[in-house]
Amino acid sequence: MGDLVAVFVIWLVAGGLAEWATVSWINSGPWDSGPYFYVASNLGTVGLHAFDFLLEFAVAIFMLVVVMIAYSAVRFRVRRGERPSQAPSQSRYNGTFVGVWIVGSIVLNLLFWIHPTASGLEAVYAAQLPQNNKNALIVDVAARQWEWIFSYPQYGIQQAVNNQGFDALWLPVNRPVEFVLKSYDPAHNYENIDYVIHSFWIPAFGVKEDVVPGQTRYLYLIPTHITSTKTNEMVRVQCAEVCGGGHPYMEADVHVVTPQAFAAWVQHQKHLQASILNLEGIVGDES
Amino acid sequence: MAPAMRGVLWGLVAFFVFNAATLAVDPSAESPYASQVSVTVGWFAAMIAYLLGIGGLEAVARPMFGLSDTWREAPGWRRYFGFSTDHKVVGLQYMLASAGGFLVAGLVAMAMRYQLMTPYLTIFGSTSDYLTAVGIHGTIMMFSVATVFMVGGLGNYLVPLMIGTNRTVFPKLSGLSVWLVPFGILTVALSPLLGGFTTGWRGYQPLAGSDTNGILFYYLGIVALTTSSFMVALNLTTTIIFRRAPGVTWNRLPMFAWGILTVSLLNLIWLPEIQITYLMNLAERLVPLNLFNANGSPAMYLDLFWLFGHPEVYIVVVPALAVWNEILPVMGKKSLFARPVAVLGLVFVMLLSGLVWAHHMFTNIRATEQLPFSFFTEMISIPTGFAYLAAIGTLWRSRLQVNTPTLLVLMSMFNFLIGGLTGLFLADVPINYQIHNTFWVVGHFHYTIIGGMVFSSLAAMYYWLPKFSGRMFNEFWGKFGAIWIFIAFNATFGNFFVLGLRGMNRWVPVYPGYLVPENVWTSIAAFVLGAGFLFHAAHLWWAWYRGEKADENPWGARTLEWQTSSPTPEVNFSRPPIVAANFYSYGDDAPPVLWAGDASHAD
Amino acid sequence: MALDTYDPSEESSLASRRGGLGILLAAQAVIPVVLISVRFLLASESVGPVNQVLGVLAAVLGLVAAYLGIQARGAASRGERAGYDSLLGWAVASAVLSIALLIVQWIAFYGTGTSPGSPYGEVFYVMSGTWLMYLLIAAFVLFAARVRGRRVAYGPDNYWDVEAATLFMSFVSLVGVVTYLFLYLI
Structure with a gap:
């Protein structure tokens, strides 16, 4: 006892x-x-x-x-100087303990x-549930080897990029987001043999969802704090399923901002996109 | 010529001959020296030629066609380098081959940890090279160490002794199977010759489909290694069922034999499953087919892999749980507590292990499947806990000799407890969404495999060393080494949990800078751990040849392997042992194990 | 306590070998189960342009080989040298013919223009390929048992080799029937 x-x-x-x-x-x-x-x-x-x-x-x-x-x-150890001996108690079962x-x-x-x-x-x-995500911001996510491509169909943004041209994910705080996840390459959409499984993960959001070739997956969540990759590097999109040599580089910056800042960013992206389209239009004319 | 040399030579010749012959008739050869098809054909030819060269020609192929068996084992230490039908030789060959795999894969792990000290590439030329290293490390560790050392090595050596027989039912099968281990290790380790593979040990499709041809050597190496394990399982299961000495009833069957029997049943069910899956993968590449790529069903491969993959980890750990309850009653001189519960635990772990596989896919499967799989995953901890129940019940009020084997068993229990409890978090789906595929997972399974299985294997090596070699290790240096690896192991892999929570994902040689300090500390601890394993290897090697002469039964154990002389004589039991009492009954009034009048010493 | 359970007589040794082979074959049964699941996952219940006659003949010849093997085992256990030799010879021939029919089926199937990469195509080649692999092994062990029988006389105490080859062939013939049912009919 x-x-x-x-x-x-x-x-x-x-x-x-x-x-x-x-x-x-x-x-x-x-x-x-x-x-x-x-x-x-x-x-x-x-x-x-x-x-x-x-x-x-x-x-x-x-x-x-x-x-x-x-x-x-x-x-119950055999102490230094003591001789090993048989244990005094040989109980083989104890109903209470078991x-x-x-x-x-x-x-x-x-x-x-x-x-x-x-x-x-x-x-x-x-x-x-969609009914709990009224007015959700839709972000189409294309995962390819090795890049995350974000487009915002509600705002006509085909590929959201930052000023250096890297893919970036901008989200307004406290508004539901619907991620539409596909594994394909918009630039090479005929080579579906090469599409592989990726995993969409934002460590700071505490959730990941696999992106499987041939399937469309949906993930709803609500960012709850204004933050960005600069504030904390856990706020980043990171591929979490091994997808070939570029796997470690398959990440993108994330910015969770106020609705006003988001609206301004949308205008900036549209402006950026228009200038790129103009540029492509000129090139097209010459050829 | 030594049989091992002859096998390697024949294998090489067969590889080049069949490779060239296939290239000559293959219209679609991609390269003038090797195509996928020619390498595969050459490899299978090499495997057969190598097994014939090892001694299979004289001992197996000739008798198969009615000619006499002309195989003669070389004398002395040379017999370990050729085909042998003695289960003790085969067991030691398995242990050596497996230890070789541990060394190779361990060195690869050291290189990986060196790479991870910086957030940019240093010793690896590209991220794909690093991923190849991860794949080689994982594949060799899983298929040639974790599932082989205890089952093929200790199992082949000890199970026939423990059940009181002189030979296994299919001794030639084991004699051949052990040679597939070095062959498989070499195949996987040579995959960089064909470009390596980036999928890690799981060979995930459809990524494997777009990999270089190095993935072929991953498939083929696993085919060789799993075939070896399958043959062991077949032989030991049959031996345990049919060749127990009189009196070794199912109620008296030793714990370790129970452990080997349950994992052998797992092997018999799940190894054919993974082998046909890998053969399908091979066909997918060679033909090519669309089984697992975006045109087929990528998720099907995941299911097929984990259907095998989760029982696999119980194949690793069940013998370790059995070893705890084999050693503790002896060292505590106390009867094994609640033996039926402990045996039932092993059996239920075996049965439940086939129902949990999709917990590796919580971020992948549909929501309706998450709850049942998380249910079974959490429930499997109940029978696993029975091993603890028996061990703690045995320790209670015992007279415990805290020597090196005991210490390593207790450490193994400590580590595996952490491995199990961290698995509880992974079984919870909302948590799994965050920690899946992070270093948390890596920490979790290293705690169960190194912490559980490798520590128990070391305990077993110290405990049975007098049986193997007739000599005793040095108690001080044994404990010193045990404490060394215990501290280094926990310092290394304990960090993995924190790394995972902080956002370190798997398969990345290049990672965000904020994780550098923690990774540096982890790497330093990992190097200390690696050195600790080398220390144990050196100590065991020294003790094997130079250690003090041991008594025939230095621990006063009752199981049958200690009832014959140490080291084990050529013929295990010159007279058949007849068992008349329980192996795990201690105490001053415990009846003798052997039937009176049947002393079975080999003198 | 009887010592004979420990010290194996030929009979108990034979029992353990039979038991071991039974365990092997039971474990191998996992493979058709996996393949059948894959078949339904990939190609549901569709059946491609296969030649039913060739399929039936291949499966039946497998059964014939197994039947002849069983007869050969009986002859071997009675020590009828000429009997088991010719029966084993016919068993090998049936197995080889079954293999040949499968290869003809492959060629014919390829000739229909069905891509090996189509859902039924890949299921067809994988399942019939596994059947073929088993048949090759079975033909080899039957052949080895026959060659051995010419050098070592089988008799009442020594017919395990024929029995093992026959048991394996019986297993393979069942694999053939199951493969035929799930590949050609459903």
Whole structure:
């Protein structure tokens, strides 16, 4: 009995310290992003809450098992100078221990599956319903080897680029976005044999979706904070599925801005696009 | 000429002859020296010629056609470099081949970690070269180390001893299969000759379709390595079913034999599945077909791969769980706790492992499929936990000798616990959306495989060293090495979780600058870890030849392998052992294992 | 406790070999299952321009080879040297003819202009190719059993080689029937 009490007390103390550290971690970072370090979307928040919940339980379970192992290894060891002998107790079964263990692990796993897994998925699915995304900004995303191409059909922007000509994703804050994800190459749309699987990932948004050749996928989310790649490099589009040699370079800058700044950016893009089209028109005339 | 030399020579000749012959008749050859078809034909011819040269000609091919078996094993250490029907020789050959794979793939890992110390390319010429390194590392580690060392190596050596028999049912099968391991390792390692491959160890389609021809050596190497594992599974399953000594009932079957039996069943079901998938991939390239590219079904390949791929990781770890409960009762001198629960745990892990594969595809599959797969994935932790239940129950109130094998087992339990608990996060779909394909995943599976399986393998090597060599390791240096790799391992792979959460994705030699400091620390720890493994190899090598002479049963164990002399004599048991009691019953009043009057020492 | 369960007599050794081969064949049955799933995933239930007669004949010849093998096993277990030799010879011939018919089918199918890259085309070549591969191995082991039988006399204590080859051929003939059903009919 004494050993059991000792294990329990050590677990309470060590586990309590570990939980205190865990809670401090959970409450750290901008907007309490904690273990996710930087979360700026509604879907990311769902994942983060699930993570925080599981982390608190996982730390407690981890400490319990480690304390049991470490306590046994120290307390029941053959000490220096002692001769090894048969253990005094040869108990081969203990219904209470086995029962508590098995029932406990089943209950915990069912709990984890109901919350946060099923409940979190409910939240994710609800966020994907079109009726919950009225007035969504549509962004067509084409993933090719190796580039993300963003177009905004509602604003007639064919390929959004920054001033250096690199692809860039601009989003207004707090407005739902509908990403329409396809894996194809607008410039070589006859070579569909070479299309591969990519994965559309914005680390700061806490979500990724695979982009599979021959399929169109939809992802709805709401950016919740004004930020940009310059503010934090987790705010970037990154390919998360290996897609060949250019995989590491398959990234793009992201800007989450105020609606006013977004409107100004749209005008700028239209202007930019018109000048490119004019340029192409001139070249076309000469040939 | 040594058989190994003869095999290599015949293999090379066959490769060039068949390669040239195919080129001569192939109208579509892409290059004057090698085409996809000619390389594939040459490779299969080389494999057959190599197996014949190793000794298959005299020992297998001749008797098959009714001629006499003229194979004679070389004496002394030379017998390890040729075909052998002795399960102990085969087991050691497997361990050596597997350790060779560990060295090759480990050096590749060191190069990868060196590359990752900077956010721009240094020692790799291109990102594709880096991806090839990732693929070679993963493929060799998975198919020639993780699934081979414990099953082909320890399994072949120990299972016949543990069940009290002198030979396996198909000794020639094992004699040949072990030689496919170096052949497969070499094939994968030589893939850069054909341009390498960028898909990593999973060979994802449709990317593999647009890869260079190096992917051929990935497919072919895996065909060789999985064939080897399949043959082992077949032989050991049959041996465990049919050749147990009298008294070794199913209720008394040792834990490690249970572990090998369950993984062998997994191997028997899932290896044919992945082999036909790889043969389809091969046909897709050679013909070509449209099975898995954008015109076919890319997602089908993912399903076919992970259908095998997830049972694969249980193939890796189930023997490790069994080894814990093999060693702890001996070192604690206490009866194994809740043995039926521990065995049921292994069996249920085996059964459930076929129902969880799509959790590798949460960002890919449709929403209706996410909940059931996350359900089974979370449930599989319950039978896995039974190994802990038995181990902790055994430790409780034991008389534990905290020596090197015990320490490594406890460390393995610690590491695997982290591996398992981090898997809980991956099984949760909303979290998976963020950490899938990041370094979190890489950390998770390295914790289960290195932390679980490699640490347990080292524990097993120290525990059974007196059995293999008749000599004892040095307790101080053994513990020193164990603590060394424990610290270095956790420093390396613990960092992976944080890296993953901070947005470090997989397969990138070039990454955003804010991740540099953490990567530098991780790499330094990884180099220390690599050195730690070399230290263990050197220590084991030294102990094998120069260690102190060990007693015949230095741990006072009850399982059958310790009931014959150490090192194991040529004939395991000169008289058949008859088992009359449980192997895991300790205590002063425990009945003797062997039936009285049947001392089975080989003297 | 009986020692004979440990020290294998020829009989218990034979039982373990039979058991092992049974495990091998059961494991190999995974392959047709995978191929049938792939067939429905890629080509649903469509059937291309295959020659039904050639398909039926190839499957039936496989069954014939297996039947002749079973007869040869009986002859070998009775030590009838001439009997098993000619039966094994005919079994090899049936298997080889089955292979030849499959190759003719390939040529005929290619001649219809169906691309190997079309959904039914790739399923056709993959499934019949696997069937062909199994037939080649089965023909080889039957042939080896026959050659061995000329040098080593089979008899009541020594007919495992014929039995193993026959069991494998029986498995392959079933693969052939299943392949025919799922590839040509459904």
